[in-house]
């Protein structure tokens with residue numbers, strides 16, 4: 001029997017941004033949403049709520065807060081107080097608000113590229129100076145298990161009394177790296193000793209492909225520094241609810257949470273009523289769907305690794321997390337390879353936007369048959385170039 005995620009769903013008539021960007025002859029494998037159907041529990045919860053004829057301003061139900069506390073504890077062994085949460089319709093508005101209230105205008109925010117591009121843009125948008133501490137790559141001969149790691153020597157040097165914050169993507173988009181408890185603790189200690197805010201974007205924390213590693217929330221790894229940590233999570237990547245806009249900010253320091261929520265007043269809208277429903281449905285009952293998803297993504301990941309690494313021109317290292325492959329194109333061209341792949345009929349995310357032009361990011365959260373078609377186009381184009 002086919003896997004439920006094998007169905008190819010036509011998204012073209014749904015104004016899906018992913019499917020609008022390129023011509024109809026290009027398979028879109030760029031922006032981070034999945035081509036899979038959402039869990040049934042979401043459809044049921046929204047259908048039930050919509051039976052009520054009023055969709056007025058809504059707050060988070062206590063039952064949702066309890067679901068989230070239960071989720072943090074059972075999934076991430078992280079015990080939280082539901083009073084330490086602020087609901088917000090998106091991770092990026094949360095990162096922006098936290099970055100804005102950190103330190104003073106003109107102070108510095110550290111980022112570790114290559115990294116999800118908005119994290120590179122937000123510091124300057126809020127009047128801060130961005131300080132880059134690039135991640136380090138250690139290749140592994142022939143095994144495709146090269147690793148990206150934090151350059152702690154440079155990170156320590158980058159901190160000063162002008163550091164207002166550090167923006168972390170954990171697990172890391174686009175390289176799919178998971179950080180260990182001790183790495184997270186070390187970052188938090190640096191932040192705490194410079195009175196800087198550690199803003200931890202953990203949107204990918206439930207997309208773990210590794211069978212041996214577990215996601216550690218930064219606030220848990222850095223318990224004694226938790227006053228300096230802001231954690232942002234969301235069901236949006238995990239359950240394919242990116243268009244449903246529901247996320248939460250956790251801060252153990254009530255003053256910090258207050259400042260962030262105050263910053264959001266009037267600039268960030270409330271979470272939509274139906275989005276709360278979707279979030280509660282998945283946190284409570286979406287986990288069977290989620291385990292099928294992870295099994296499917298692991299299969300896609302392994303297939304893609306094997307196929308890409310067959311070529312002696314492209315290469316891809318094993319991911320710990322996310323459905324975003326980070327493909328090295330340096331042997332194909334010393335320039336950005338996006339147009340090459342678009343001409344081949346596959347739309348990827350250019351590595352240059354994350355801070356590394358020798359890579360392309362490929363979203364493999366689609367049916368296997370579509371992925372196979374994309375890979376075939378890529379490999380043929382490389383072979384016949």
Ligand SMILES: Cc1ncc(COP(=O)(O)O)c(C=O)c1O
Nearest residue numbers: 032090091092116169173201203
């Ligand atoms: C690391 C990271 N943070 C934030 C977002 C966007 O989150 P939202 O749409 O909730 O603002 C993404 C989306 O790809 C992401 O990868």
